[in-house]
Amino acid sequence: MFKKRNQMIEEAKGTIPYWVIAERLGVHENTIQNWMKREMSEERKDKVMRAINEIKKEIKRKGDM
Numbered sequence: 001m002f003k004k005r006n007q008m009i010e011e012a013k014g015t016i017p018y019w020v021i022a023e024r025l026g027v028h029e030n031t032i033q034n035w036m037k038r039e040m041s042e043e044r045k046d047k048v049m050r051a052i053n054e055i056k057k058e059i060k061r062k063g064d065m
Contacts, residue, residue, distance in 0.1 A: 005039050024051040
């Protein structure tokens with residue numbers, strides 16, 4: 001019925017909460033959720049994906065300790 005938007009970001013974020021991604025990007029959690037409602041520009045997708053990848057690296061590093 002509804003086309004899934006920003007599927008790549010949704011899959012990449014996994015269980016990372018929106019508020020953690022928002023904090024990394026310096027925006028409010030609601031901003032991220034609003035961005036997810038419409039297909040993002042490539043530039044915005046890149047920023048969000050970089051933030052997600054950085055968060056995942058930090059999680060992995062902390063898990064290795």
